[in-house]
Amino acid sequence: MSTALPPVISSWFASRGWAPRQHQLDVLASYADGASQLLIAPTGAGKTLAGFLPTLTDLVDGKFDGLHTLYLSPLKALAVDVERNLSTPIAEMGLPIRVEARTGDTPASKRARQRTRPPHVLLTTPEQLALLISHPRAELMFSSLRRVVLDELHSLVASKRGDLLALGLARLARMAPDLRITALSATIAQPEILRDWIAEPLPQRRTDLLHMVGGARPELAILQTEERLPWAGHSAIYAHHELYEIIKQHKTTLLFVNTRSQAEMLFQGLWNINDELLPIALHHGSLSVEQRRKVEAAMASGDLKAVVCTSTLDLGIDWGDVDLVVQVGAPKGSSRMLQRIGRANHRLDDPSKALLVPSNRFEVLECEAAVEAVAEGHQDSEDPLPGGYDVLAQHVLGMACAEPFHADDLYAEVIRSWPYRDLPRAKFDRILDFVATGGYALRAYERYARLRQTEDGLWRIANPQVAQQYRLNIGTIVEEPMVRVRLVRGRGQKQGRTTGPIGAGGRVLGEMEEYFFGTLTLGDTFVFGGEIVAFEGMKDNEAFVSRAFAKDPKIPSYMGGRFPLSTYLAERVRRIMDSPDDWHKLPDQVADWLRLQRDFSVLPRRDSLLVETFARGSNHFLVCYPFEGRLAHQTLGMLLTRRLERMRARPLGFVASEYALAIWGLGDLSALIRTDRLSLDELFDEDMLGDDLESWLDESALMKRTFRNCAIIAGLIERRHPGKEKTGRQITMSSDLIYDVLYQHEPDHILIEATRRDAARGLLDIERLGQMLARVRTHIVHKPLERVSPLAVPILLDIGKEPIFGEARESAMAEAADELLRESMGEVF
Template sequence: MRSRTESAALTDLPPIIANWFAAKNWSPRTHQLDVLQSWNAGASALLIAPTGAGKTLAGFLPTLQDLIHTPHEGLHTLYLSPLKALAVDVARNLTTPIGEMGLRITVETRTGDTPAARRQRQRYDPPNILLTTPEQLALLTSHPDAHRLFGSLKRIVLDELHALVTSKRGELLSLALARLAKLAPQMRITALSATVARPDLLADWIAAPLPQAPTHLLTASGGAPPVLHILDTDDRLPWAGHSAAYATPALYETIKQHRITLLFVNTRSQAEMLFQALWAINDDMLPIALHHGSLSVEQRRKVEAAMVAGTIKAVVCTSTLDLGIDWGDVDLVVQVGAPKGSSRMLQRIGRANHRLDEPSKALLVPSNRFEVLECEAALEAVEERHQDSEDPVSGGYDVLAQHILGMACADPFAADDLYAEVRRAWPYRDLPREKFDRVLDFVATGGYALRAYERYARLKKTAEGLWRIANPQVAQQYRLNVGTIIEEPMVRVRLVRGRGHKQGATTGPIGRGGRVLGEMEEYFFGTLVVGDTFMFGGEIVAFEGIRDNEAFVSRAFAKDPKIPSYMGGKFPLSTYLAERVRKMIATPEDWRRLPHQVSDWLRLQRDVSTLPGQESLLVETFPRGTQNYLVCYPFEGRLAHQTLGMLLTRRLERSRARPLGFVATEYALCIWGLGDLSALIRTDRLSLDELFSEDMLGDDLEAWLDESALMKRTFRNCAIISGLIERRHPGKEKTGRQITMSSDLIYDVLYQHEPDHILIQATRRDAARGLLDIERLGNMLRRIRKHIVHKPLDRISPFAVPMMLEIGREPIFGEGRESAMADAADELLREALG
């Protein structure tokens, strides 16, 4: 039965929509009607609803109502999504009911995959509803006719907002929203999300550009709890590594038992490996596909169409399919490798049985023993519906520089007016005028150290005191390079006729200038020689050569092809899951839930050494061969551990402990050297409290950054986003080597002559927040102060076995690698047990 509120709200629906619901034997959900009522009240809204609750329809009900009551010329609703695939999916889900109702409402998508002719036409003849991405919105607002395109805009729908507000894409989006609020002050925003830890902050985020309008925070209750399991196996659980090869036979049987299975992995390399492993045992010739961001758009669309048609059995995928996608009859989600966060896991689980009243079903497959602990922690967190999504972030100067240049491309502006507009974007609400002026000066001249070079003079001041672009080429270059997603320099991978190399005997000619398989990071091809084989797009190919920005490959046969490695795509372990893992280890009564291999491992560690405490830090030292080792277990994620390793080795050098190197994982850090670390600590020549003192984040960090290539790498990204270095030029694209050389030269000039340059400041901020995880490391150092437990050992401990395997990893692939790792683990464990 409907409540009185629902019945009253239903009368507000146009009869054509109410009849459509009735024909489907459906009733609008309360939260869908709440969004409609918020719109009718002239308010913006943030809807927090579980996966499968009909958020998309909730977001568009006000649009359909409005367009039915009042036919609208031009753009009425702008939908923004973090994924191109999600925009395409939503367009499909929206056009179906529009067609069934017989409404004359036009819907189109606009992404980087949209043909240029259609994108050009959309500026002059827009649809009623345009579904696009933050990058395309920035591009559209940079045109002089933006006021005509957006002047009729009434609504903005922001989908999966939580996935945008923690990144530079969100910063760019917030600035574009502030501009739209000026062009279309009548517009209102509806934001949708399923996984939000702090809804109040997100509500403030969408309210910032429209302070004159109220913002309603709406929530949807209900939803069947998900059904989760961790793979139960008698096979040997690996000690280290991320391939999860041991689970391939079990996964194949699982796929056979379900209609459509989505197998999520955390990196594109893992996707390629898992797909190849499944095909190697696919005796039943099941239709199994691969989907990740490096594949060509044609390949991805083909997989998506097969999911819709139900002609596919399983898809191995990365985060390209984990946000809001509702394709096909997916009845199982598999997470291969630890999920790194409960919010991300909830999001991925929701792809199965994408309906509010049916439980989603998911299987977690840990890749190694430490990941078993993390998977167990994630399972508990998901069962409790705990959210650990990150909070929105403050705005960066490089993104602001890009926006300022875009606004100059649109129209000449007064600095005072643009500053006031920028302050209406939530990430820049506290931006000091002095910083704005410095960013503006950088955009106009390059700053003090670069103003002598005419190429950096991108803005000029008019006689009326307005800022305009220096010449039309500035606008052309801006539009070619807009966006904040910085991947490693990419080259197209084109399939051509092979030449029959020994390592890659081809299957035959396929026609000259064959199809583009996708894109791969440029540096990978620097590791290959002609004839080398590797996996890409689910095929084994042989490298034939590279010219300009295209790598040529041919189909090949090979037993041990290389696995491409990608620089991006790794997720950090969430703080919340790290806390749960430490608690689990320190609570033996919780071990009964763990596989016997893992619980036995914990008991061995307790017997041979000791267990890390929930709030303390365990530091083990032991000799092995001619070297000495220090292993600690902070469980704070790879980024924080890598930074800690860099800083600790500097301090150990000063203590004459003669460190040789370190390796960091998500869970632990291992440093090795020639000095007797146990003796140094025992004789008080090395104090662990001083070694792990928080002051390492002061002078030691600064000194290391001054020497590190990390700053130059981070500066390169900031320089690209700010427009100082351009990746693309008409008809060509810079190689990675050209970009690196340009950015390194500029960095050296700025660091020497203007060390407080606004881009150097942006670089330090990015390094601290993203690449070094300084805040998290600082919190950890404060937590363990006076709570460091030192355990000197005469041999390796069971917990240190995975770390020693990380040190000794060799570039072996396939079954050979798994066998070598298992043999090495056996030897290390025998050593640990004496």
């Protein structure tokens, strides 16, 4: 094909006063030359149009029949947004191109029609792709496919969703020999790795790495508040009034938070002071589809003054007149911050404007580190990892649902995906055996016999119900068990719960994690979807609530949603603390806090680990400051507690934050260290990641929780059955029972192996912890103190708010925050 734009497309650009940018033409030229592409361009540079320009050019004459382009997005909202933004120019140019979105929210009748009469361009998600290729005769739908557009690729490749996507691409490459891939991203730390990721399923094609350089630098600032900055916590309540004034000064403001709980809290706080009745909305993944679509439509039409949101809106979506992005709470990574900044002034030549609002004093340091990283354009996005065995098991079953297969053929296809390129054949055969029989310990049970091998060596599903169950349970996102929240009308309601019977019907507000309702009693009030509701009762998988009035409603807590602090920002935070000459950049109260620490104790150095010990009440504390993120610190706390027990230091518990770790117990730790009965070098030795880790994992409930997730993804435990869903209790009981059987009778079972891999690299952050221990080896600074230090105040305030270890659950270690502050600062000031 020619690289010149067809006249109708050139005329459309001219009618807008535009001209195609060079990187857009580069994608077109690369495609015309038979190559695939990875395009890296800043937010607002027209990456989406660059991705679709070859498609528009191919289809301009209206002669193509069938599915031409498959667009894959990490977010349903992004697919819907792209459908809207792509359909407009197609209609304005009068092109005979049909564009449709396909998500879990698409009606079943439309999804069925799309398999037999697909549009020219289908916009969907990795999960829907897995579903489509699991249907018999999928090749009839995809044999005409010419292009795959992967949007926001960086957000997929480092997760199990990326594993599922890579396997899907390998199958597409088999069904569509002419396939080429265009991947788009603004935030990639190592482009060469992602280019290889794209190229792996298409070895016969060249993959071009295209960079777009330029664009206005983002304008990023930290809120300069007159209020007292909190020592700990994540609510940022101190900033609500200032944020409200900032919202009034801008057209549309997006306020990002890191968790759904924070979203509910911030929205409620702003609404309580919204005297001018500004149109402020809430958007997060637990709200109903109808509510989210309503908010998205209002944003697109410019009807909202502000939206409080989570990561559901931080990727690629172009929302009208957003002229300010606010990040409430530390961003946890420079790439994530750059992505969110790009939602403001979504145009290449206009600077995006963002404001960081730290929730506590440590987060001020992290925000300052993020400002510096963004100014330098530094990327810290995660790299892809070897693929999960549970995801591959799911894919193997899906391919059997599509058609019978020979193991040799499927293995050859699987290793053409980047995450599984080094998968040994023996490992593949073990996974296949698991899918077919459940493995050695489970093969006697007929329910786990999902595949059968025919006389000619083909593997096929055991019965049609296997395919039905597979399609009901597809996907790699395992949330806590959810229940629908239905708003009902009660009688005689005044405050709290209703006084009459629950009314019938009622609209669905969304979904919440099942465990939260186990913490409620009838009549308890809580905030959900921006409303205060009272808990009325539960039936099956539905929780009934009614509108209520309460001065202090509960804020729902969610098990997931926390982002890890990136290694790069953690290193920058240590550098800031170790550079007093740069403290003038910090708010006075934070700089004064660091000076107090320097005068009263010592400051953590960039290349060492500060360990403070002091007595408080009848207990003794050890506080250290690795700045390696909550996951690594929690693992370190578990392992150190075991070691201290062996040393007879009588530890009682620990608490971990993103920045610090505190352990307390009955033994005088300062005296033990002073008399050489406790060596810090030995206590923090890397060998804790060997036998200590293994023995702790063997005893830990964490393994059972991790196994549950792997078993769900692998299809061993099914969440959904036709017409009903299992409760969280049912899933947990089934999972725990199977885990105990496998651990006792087949400890090397492939799912036990998958569980250990997941625990090590995800839930425990073992690699990062190992790097930290190696970095501080022989560089541990011990500072014995008479009382709590200024730097230790935030972590001690967290005691009692987080799950703690062993006997500490029963001990009275958590004291009032104001008492701790008086104790820490009274004598210092």
